[in-house]
Amino acid sequence: MQSEGLIMKAISGFYYVKSAGAVYECKARGVFRKKEMKPFVGDHVLIETEGKRGVLNEILPRKNQFARPPLANLDQIFFILSSCDPLPNYFITDKLIAIAEHKEIEPIIVATKGDLSPVDSIVERYSKAGFRTVAVNNMDWTVDDISEFLYGNVSAFCGNSGVGKSTLLNNLLPFAELETGETSAKLGRGRHTTRHVELFEVEGGFVADTPGFSTVETMQYDIIEKDQIQYCFREFSDHLGQCKFTGCSHTVEKGCAVLDAMERGEISPSRHESYVQMYNEAKEIKSWEINKK
Structure with missing residues (x-):
């Protein structure tokens, strides 16, 4: 029986597709390899199922996509900047925001670590440019701070390790038990602790936990x-x-x-x-x- 579903997670060639309230472990048909097509998390797909397993037959049209991380059909991206440790890299952030704008994905700016250092300069810079901004205190951050943005949307959180992305996601998705990483004093950045892309349901929408973006990936895959x-x-x-x-x-x-x-x-x-x-x-x-x- 064929049905439409949403790819929630992709690991080692297996695609976990939510369809009609259930999640099926699917393999993609060989035709995708022949056509050099790869299903992404966030893809709407057609699958055939038997029991809890299935076969991915078709990828439905995408409205946008990222090759790194492999993610499709985003409505908005939360760009997370910390007021300290690490300090914001505005050029990298502006480049990523520009790519989001180019793909017609709404950027939302989240300024973190307000309990450690003022976030006023981050908020002023981006609110003046016309972006919705949210300032959060990592000590008492709650879902209410951003829940109004999530309903009905597929959202991703983008930020270098150490800015508090995983901490924010753990507050937002406590059931996901995401790992967090400390910032390297030598490099000024932390280790990426997320190893794959995955969608989670929250507040009437979907939130993607993704590896961070980097300059190399941006330049190589999004011109x-x-x-x-x-x-x-x-x-x-x-x-x-x-x-x-x-x-x-x-x-x-x-x-x-x-x-x-x-x-x-x-x-x-x-x-x-x-x-x-x-x-x-x-x-x-x-x-x-x-x-x-």
């Missing part, structure tokens, strides 16, 4: 063409098309409406700096590298 980057910084939107010259890169040109807005204090200089760095990196990418993706 945004230079002329498209401007559309991935939402605070630019009111000023695009208002520049003195067509084809403005919004980096150094005179008469640039984006630069004028920054001078007026409407756009954060550090956010614009991230944009310029992304734009300059994108200029170095060859067309064949983009077409390969």
